[in-house]
Amino acid sequence: MTPVSARRGAVYVSVAATAWGTGGAAGALLFESGHLGPIGVSFWRYLLGAAFLLALTRRPWRPRRLTWHVLPVGAGMAVYQTAYFAAIAGSGVAVATVVTMGATPIFTAIGGRLLLREPLGPVARAALAAAPAGLVLLTWESVVRAEAGAGIGYALLSAAGYAGVTLFSRRHRTDPQGTAVGGFVVGAACLAPFALPAGVLPELSVSSAALLLYLGAVPTALAYGLFFRALTALPATTVSIISLGEAAGAALIGVVLFGERLTPLAWGGCALLLAAVAVLALKADTEM
Numbered sequence: 001m002t003p004v005s006a007r008r009g010a011v012y013v014s015v016a017a018t019a020w021g022t023g024g025a026a027g028a029l030l031f032e033s034g035h036l037g038p039i040g041v042s043f044w045r046y047l048l049g050a051a052f053l054l055a056l057t058r059r060p061w062r063p064r065r066l067t068w069h070v071l072p073v074g075a076g077m078a079v080y081q082t083a084y085f086a087a088i089a090g091s092g093v094a095v096a097t098v099v100t101m102g103a104t105p106i107f108t109a110i111g112g113r114l115l116l117r118e119p120l121g122p123v124a125r126a127a128l129a130a131a132p133a134g135l136v137l138l139t140w141e142s143v144v145r146a147e148a149g150a151g152i153g154y155a156l157l158s159a160a161g162y163a164g165v166t167l168f169s170r171r172h173r174t175d176p177q178g179t180a181v182g183g184f185v186v187g188a189a190c191l192a193p194f195a196l197p198a199g200v201l202p203e204l205s206v207s208s209a210a211l212l213l214y215l216g217a218v219p220t221a222l223a224y225g226l227f228f229r230a231l232t233a234l235p236a237t238t239v240s241i242i243s244l245g246e247a248a249g250a251a252l253i254g255v256v257l258f259g260e261r262l263t264p265l266a267w268g269g270c271a272l273l274l275a276a277v278a279v280l281a282l283k284a285d286t287e288m
Contacts, residue, residue, distance in 0.1 A: 009233030021249025023219030034202035048216025074186020080161030090151025099155035137269025
């Protein structure tokens with residue numbers, strides 16, 4: 001495996017976060033055009049993601065490469081994806097997003113310090129404070145109008161699962177491509193018992209087929225492939241904070257494609273969030 005520099009790792013995770021930001025819009029459109037539920041969309045996302053990565057890899061990948069470490073990665077991916085959708089059902093998109101994405105870098109920072117002995121320099125500490133603050137400002141108006149309910153518990157479970165996958169993948173980072181493919185296969189297997197009874201076959205049309213292919217190729221195969229590669233070069237906390245750029249990207253997509261409006265407070269939060277991400281990306285090859 002060719003070593004990845006810290007600067008390139010920061011670019012990789014920034015591109016991954018941008019791609020993830022388009023996944024929500026693709027999933028929402030699939031709910032309507034393909035008549036799939038959230039679990040069904042997640043199932044196809046992982047299955048197609050594995051297929052695309054296998055098609056693009058330069059070396060053969062065999063089932064025997066499903067070493068033990070992809071099992072917790074795949075199970076964690078299935079847990080945090082399902083828990084996130086449960087959080088949306090229980091508390092709405094805004095609260096689910098704020099709690100999940102805001103708690104993830106905090107959980108990751110604590111785990112990285114205690115389990116991986118990763119240092120947390122002044123730049124990373126400042127970004128760790130600024131990024132969740134920007135996320136709260138970005139979604140504040142929606143949050144105060146929502147009733148959180150039990151969804152917060154699912155959101156925290158989703159954040160813990162995502163942080164766990166990030167930390168585990170940082171610890172076992174010798175084969176990022178194998179980890180991504182194996183994680184997708186295991187994640188799809190974990191979701192299959194829940195997806196099949198609900199009806200896993202989409203109502204295919206040109207638009208729904210295109211959306212499924214896009215979801216599998218860009219926010220899944222491309223994004224997770226780059227994400228696991230970035231974890232070979234950057235601390236887990238840095239990766240999790242830069243990943244928060246997904247929220248800003250999703251908000252901007254909502255404005256451009258769906259005609260949504262952001263308040264001045266939300267625009268300020270978006271700017272703060274992107275500033276924290278940009279600082280970490282630019283300082284990736286220095287002591288943070």
